[in-house]
Amino acid sequence: MRFYTALLGRRPRVRDVAAAGVVLAVVYYAYYRVYTAVHHAAAPGRLDLLVALAAAGVLGYIAYREGLDPYRLRFSSSLGFLAIYGGLAVGLIVLLGLTGAAGAFAVALTPLIAATTAARLSGRGGGSREAGSRDPLILGFAGFSLAYLLLFLLAPLALLLGYSFLTPHGIGLDWFKSILNDPTYVNPAGVPGDRAIVILSTPTGKEVIIKGRDHGIILNSLINSTIVTIATTILGTAIAAVMSRYSFPGKEAFKVLVLIPMLVTPFINAYAIKTLVGHGGLISLVTWRLFHFRLQVTGLAGVSLAQIMAFYPIVYLNAYASFANVDPTMEEQAESLGARGLRLFFDVTLPLALPGIMAGSTLVFIYSLEDLGAPIVFQQMNMMSPTIFHMLLTEYGSVMPEIAALGVIMLLIALTGFLAAKSFVGLRPYAMLRERIGERAPRRLGWRGLLVMYLVVLPIILFTAYPQIAVALIAFKAMAPYAFKFQLGQATLHYMKVLFSDPDVARYLRNTFTYATVATGIIAVLALATAYAAARGRGAVLEALDAIATLPLAIPGLVVAVGYFIFFGWLAQALHVEAVDPVNPNFVAAIPIIIAFSVRKLPFAARAAYAGLQQLNVSLEEAAMSLGAGRLQVLKSIVLPLVGVSLLAGSMISFIYCATEVSVSVTIGNLNPTYSPMTAYMLNQFVGGTAGNIPIVAAMGVVLMLVQLAAILTVNTLLKQRYSFIGI
């Protein structure tokens, strides 16, 4: 049947499909209003929406079949963007049972999403690669890494999934149903009377409190992550675009400042932000002086703000590397055809850089979802991460199916976003250009641009770099720990000394660095094994290894923690080993922590090793083999000398992420204080509402920052490049 062709007398265009969606949405919404009017406010169920969505999907698919602009569908970045994030939105709307206006919105989007998805799925297929798949070394490597990941990543997640289906009367979806129908978890309408901005008149003056609205645990997390992702994407991309294309006085300083928030200082950085924007913070003082009211950001809004400040450099870094990697001849070609300014940027540069930017945004989405620091410091327990955290710790080692179900929901949200973005990035092979032909000389910024740089961008960068600076100041007592107050005269090394001299505190440091070192050793071996098998092997499983090794990026830390609780409890029972039993007083938390580190932080080293191997021409190895060298010999004399640097650099990145790991450290690591790492100590100073020993936490933050700085500088020297790219 030819629907559009019969109706319009020509092949459908993108706007016809968009129009079809809008028409369907209007029809659906009209039906919805009529239904509610007739049945006196009883809204039609989800089934009606599903029917409308199915019809919309079919309309989109028919358009694709009738020859709707196949190239535009496959290669337009805006349609790709729409397909992924629109698809996510539609999925969530259906999952949460939203109908009415939200449903109509989903119906309107669906035809284009369906057409784009159909076009992209049909355009798949791969070429073949060199070298053997029957090679014993490659098979051994693949077997080892698959077995490790199967045992310590997939098995815990499978147990988690199985656990979430356990109900008092057998197997079922009861927990999911009760969670999704519980207004504590999902409350689209919000709490009556709850407002996002509260204006209070107190005896001491007017207070304006921005705090966000409570929509239930799951929606709060989702809304927060969405806001954070969008804000960081726009902010990071905009700053990267300017920084990569223009030169101006002070640019080098800007480049350093903008990366400062990348230095992870768990909990204490959110605390520093709280002292800046909270009650009695700098912002409220300034607004009081200027406008006679005290502006504060707290609650959910505070969490979002803290996360935006901490995470936007991830997008910035990816965007900067992507812009720098855009082949200058591409832009020059467009310019010679008459494109310039914003047109050039939006039509050529941005689409070419988009895969890299999307990879960064996706990471931010997942980091935001799993973040524990900001919610705990802002005492915002009505989000997924802190909820799981609390349920776990109050249960002390035994896991209720309800936590497992919540963990599964969190995992699904993170995985969907990750896989959608990954398939989008994967469809664009130009994401990583093969060879840099040269870099465009940056242009001088005009006076208007300079004004924007110094009056808008600089304050933003300084503002976002503030937490790390404050942490350092607090650690040396140059700033008061509980308020926004400088006291440079009182500076002292006291807390830094305590860190190493007090045995109770030093233990945390020792634990952290022991765990991180051992885990990094495992990671280096795993990364080499997976990357070599994936890069040189042939066959679906081997080629999928790289994707599997990247997967831990998509799994929120607390989900891993819950999975490990179940997994190790089960393992202890099965093997009768009390050392791995989380509920046993003799539990050696070091074992699961190190294993968790080695799995969770593997992607950084694995990606680096894989990228290094891909740049290594296979013929270098084949030449050695044809001269009589076996695989192991080739690995030793050709591969390791040439990609060892990438592997080492990647492992150092893994190391710093191990040292700053939060989710598993503060849950499993909290069960037996003998084995607690630093982040567990840091967290314990913030739970319970009052802040504990802040200067010590700040001193720990300084140690972590120094380690990160040393590692990053080494990596940059090793790889001889200033900006790296976090791929997904």
Add this chain to the structure above:
Amino acid sequence: MTRVELRGVTKRFRGVTAVDGVSFSVESGEFFVILGPSGSGKTTTLRIIAGFEAPDEGRVLFDGEDVTERRPYERGTAMVFQNYALWPHMTVFDNIAFGLKIRKVPWEEIRRRVKWALELVRLEGMEDRYPHQLSGGQQQRVALARALVVEPRVLLLDEPLSNLDAKLRVEMREELKRLQRKLGVTTIYVTHDQVEAMTLADRIAILNKGRLLQVGSPQEVYFNPANLFVAAFIGRSNIYEARVTGSQGGYVEVEVPSLSTRLYGIPAPGLEGGGEAYVSIRPEFIKLHPPEGGGGYASVEASLEMHMFRGDRVEARFRLPSGASLIAFLDPEERLSVGASYRLYVRYDHVRVLPPPRSPHEEPD
């Protein structure tokens, strides 16, 4: 000194047949060239001989011994790659010594043989350089020395000259021929460049779309192409549709509508039955004057459309009365004027009659 034999070798990549039932044998000490356009399966064939690919069907034999299941490093071959594949972290010496070290050759012997190999490729004194300090031609020589120093049973070369500039390519071609003659090593060389193939080979194998279309000496494949693809691919040819109208003892009479003439007494074994065929005439066999001596010839009137002076010849394009065009390589001293009419002559024994393509592999591109 090794004899290499391929028996019915087939290789598929995800449903696409890259090499399709290829059989040939390379004699001991022979310089054997595999020639074909890109995508013809020539590199895959070489990689199967080297052991980097395992064939889906068929066997590979070295001196009658089946090596199909052997790993690359167990075959005693040495391969030179298109991109040279010199290890950037090793000096010239280390690159060349690598294969000897693997073979656990004593240190003194290694030094002696590396020196010998460097002299062979005329790179004495370059031991301590790194690959990036060498020119393209020098890198090429190091790659060659690295392969030759292990005294391989079979030397395999994958388009080794394609990254060099034109002048250097000619030089290296002669060098390669000299070395192969001197060492007498069985050599299999893959290229898409027919001039390279002609000048280097003892025998040439022509591959298209995975099929082996002809094996023969350069003269054989040039003067007696087995099918339309080979005729069109090797050198230049005027190819016209024709009909076999009569035959006598392996000789046929063909009618060629494009030339508006009949040609007689042309050897075409297998085409005596008559029917559709093609004729192929090399441009250098077309003359402006009637040939002297015996033998029949055909002639046709044509107008000159364009001519290009090439130094050693003039390339002229004529338009025939039938509307078809004809290319001729003429004496460079010939004075020609565009638009003028000329009578062109070709001897019958310079015309080749070819069967119509029996499969897509034999169709010219």
